[in-house]
Amino acid sequence: MNLFAEIRDLITSTLDQMVSAGTLPEGLNFDPITAEPPRDPAHGDMATNAAMVLAKPAGMKPRDIAEVLAAKLAEDPRVTSAEIAGPGFLNLRLAPSVWQEIAKTVLSEGTAFGRGTLGQGKKVNVEYVSANPTGPLHVGHTRGAVFGDALASLLDFAGYDVTREYYINDGGAQVDVLARSVYLRYQEAHGQEVAFPDGTYPGDYLIAVGEALKDKVGDAYLDKGEQFWISDIREFATEKMMELIRSDLKALGVEMDVFYSEKSLYGTGRIEAALQDLKDKGLIYEGVLEPPKGKKPEDWEPREQTLFKSTDHGDDVDRPVMKSDGGWTYFAPDIAYHYDKVQRGFDQLIDVFGADHGGYVKRMKAAVSALSGGTVPLDIKLTQLVKLFKNGEPFKMSKRAGTFVTLRDVVDQVGPDVTRFVMLTRKNDAMLDFDFDKVLEQSRENPVFYVQYAHARVASVLRKAAEAGIAADDATLAGADLSLLDHDSELGVLRKLGEWPRLVETAARTNEPHRVAFYLYELAADLHGHWNKGNEVPSLRFIQDDAATAQAKIALARATAIVIAAGLGILGVTPAEEMR
RNA sequence: GGACCAUUAGCUCAGCUGGAUAGAGCGCUGCCCUCCGAAGGCAGAGGUCAGAGGUUCGAAUCCUCUAUGGUCCGCCA
The missing domain is CATH 1.10.730.10 (Isoleucyl-tRNA Synthetase; Domain 1)
Known part of the structure; x- marks a missing residue:
């Protein structure tokens, strides 16, 4: 129950009476009428714009409506006074008992007080974090994790049936990079001297994985070509990375309901099925994209490729789903993944991305709009950058990962409670300053x-x-x-x-x-x-x-x-x- | 060249999807402990809501353009 909704009901039912009595014409739209606390408490407990909103369609003066309405509202025992103010606002004062009752309700309902029916049990899927399984979570992920998790809890509290989901990007080339990097650590574990060329992950966190691999397979992969071990190590390493990520999330108090693997979409016909769905809708074609203007890539050459006609669903340009070598672009499995979400029967989808994925929003919305026939809304929330400070000085480095500050670095220093609260003291699309000293003050x-x-x-x-x-x-x-x-x-x-x-x-x-x-x-x-x-x-x-x-x-x-x-x-x- | 986001007090930010005299914290000025935790509270000064048009009873909020800052822009996910 919501006091503001109750008072609004009182107002609209009173207006109904006025319509019946012939004071107001029939067929008025009451939707724009609000009952809300006035900015200035001196104006009373509750204000309504009813008279102003209805004046024009009713062909009456706001004050004339307000006067009748005020007199009738004042008859309700909950209302101690109803005054007309300003251009036609109606300010209500409520009996103290109304407010006192709230304390009683809170005490009897406990922390369930405020649980809402807005969601009406609708199924909503909140996808967040979804970091590549190639290393520990960093600060950027932390903000996404906290935001997504709090959003999920909020929606649950508001009466939605919420699923918390993590999409594991274990299908792309970055997993090969991971496997090669682990192989180097594996060689190292066997006492060999190794160097980490560009395009590998040099972070210390893979040392333990190399050791673990040695424990598992001994020297079976030593002095063997990549084709011999790449597939095994890819699987082994992603498993280890997901263990690492799960424990990172746990340290922050985040628990997912579903971990959904990108890899599981390959070789099962599911990507093909999703694209077939789009094809059936006439949204897949072979074509050549215009080069981006202003910026001139050196190696640009016109190329015919398989495109998704996302412009039909609000995107700016059509998007490729297939690479020139015949493999899928990253967009293709993402389409299939969201197709799967739609098929699982969610009424609403929410994706939480980092701000660097901003350019991805329109095409993803276009895909979901096309796949669901416009029936399933997708909201994409971008979380902006976190800037870290210590003693007012910015810093970036982490002992653990070498190049970036990890979720663990943050949680170990200030604890999960502080981390979570501070990450939520800014709206998601504004940059956030996080000062290790200030948050503990x-x-x-x-x-x-x-x-x-x-x-x-x-x-x-x-x-x-x-x-x-x-x-x-x-x-x-x-x-x-x-x-x-x-x-x-x-x-x-x-x-x-x-x-x-x-x-x-x-x-x-x-x-x-x-x-x-x-x-x-x-x-x-x-x-x-x-x-x-x-x-x-x-x-x-x-x-x-x-x-x-x-x-x-x-x-x-x-x-x-x-x-x-x-x-x-x-x-x-x-x-x-x-x-x- | 384009897309998306931001721009509100000296500083860091809210602003309940269009409401009344635009709000907090910090900083500044002046106050409040014999008292449940002063780790707190009260009061004051401080604003052309980036700029210009538009929409209407009414705009920080919606639309258009401009400026500044950030993120991104075919075979990386």
Whole structure:
């Protein structure tokens, strides 16, 4: 249940009455009518634009509509006043009991408060990370992993049936490179001197793989040609790399439902089947692409190749699906993979890519649009670069991988909770600065700390209550006399709690989990502010001599902690019981 | 040459898909601990929402152009 939706229902049903009474003409569209908290709390608890939106189609003045509507709305017990303001806004004030009821609901529903029905159980597939199985995850992957995982949790919370999926790019040439690199480490494990030419992976993380290969096959591959071992080592190495990646993800607290192998698409007719589907729709043809303008590749020559007519589905140019040597381009298995997702019956697809894949968005959307006949929407979220700092100085190097900072480097230094929260303090398509020192700072400047601190403070209150012999379990608190929460400061926190279900909806609708992080920061600020008012106004403190009063006050604190815990749960962050 | 993203206070960023006087943090100025954790709070100063047009009752938000920065652009995934 969502208070804003309830009030909106009240407004629209009142308007219906006005239509029946002949005050308003029939056939009006109520869709654009909103009920939302006004920017300025001085305007009241709830504002609606109904009169302004309806004025023109109804052929009436906004004020005339607003006056009738206001009078009728004021009759509802939940509404204490309805005032017309500005160009025709209707500002509603709600009875304190409406807000007090929210605390009660939170306490009885627990962290399920705010769980939505927006998704209606629809099946949505969230594909994220999908890093090549050629090495450990780096910072860029980390942001994608955190974003995708939080988005998946958010959608789950909003009532979707979510599948978390990782696409393993184990079919392309980069896996041969991996195999050759592992072979070098294998030779090294046998005591040979090796050099890593360009086009191989020199990172230390393959040393152990070389050792493991030696343990497995002994010297069977030594002094043998590539054709003898490449296939075996490819399989062995990707398996090892996926183990590494899974453990990286685990360190971050990410667990996938499905790991989908690109390789499994080859030799099984599945790529062919997907392309046949497009062919049947007349979207595959042989043709020659224009060279890109402005940039002149040295070796450009016109070439006839097999193309997907993605321009029919919103792309800028058609895209090749087959290379000149007859092999598939990377796009072909991707088409087949998304074809498979569509066939698995997902109602919605979401891909999370790094910003460097921006040029890939249109063709992928075109493919899904074509394959599903436009029935399955694909949303592609790009996560922008992460810039790393230490002591305000940028840095890039990693001991482990040699060339890039790994997910492990980050998680080992600051922990999974901080990593996750900080990665979500910026919207996905904006660049993110990540400073190893600042994220560990314990001050208001650091949102992770600030939110955790609010939660810990409530835990502290509960401990004090226990010492004082005040019963403060959730059931008892839910039964407390919450009409005692009538101070502005208390009602302010309650209002914020009331926004939670609505926030979940908008965040889920826009696929923007960062909104949760920002909301939690605001909620924490409200709690901290309220807390400090207890310094001047003792009646606002949580612990009171009278047990019944104390329970009402503690109920507010506890309800806040519950919503914080629920929000942190979506972000994948553990709420702190105390600060250390 | 084209595509995509960004541009909001001195700095770092939000802004609930078109609403009222555009909000936080840092920094700056001045305050608040005998008090549940001051690791906090309150108040003040600070803005031509990159620029120019357009759409309408109403634009930071939608459309067009321009400027600046970033990512990318056939046989790498």
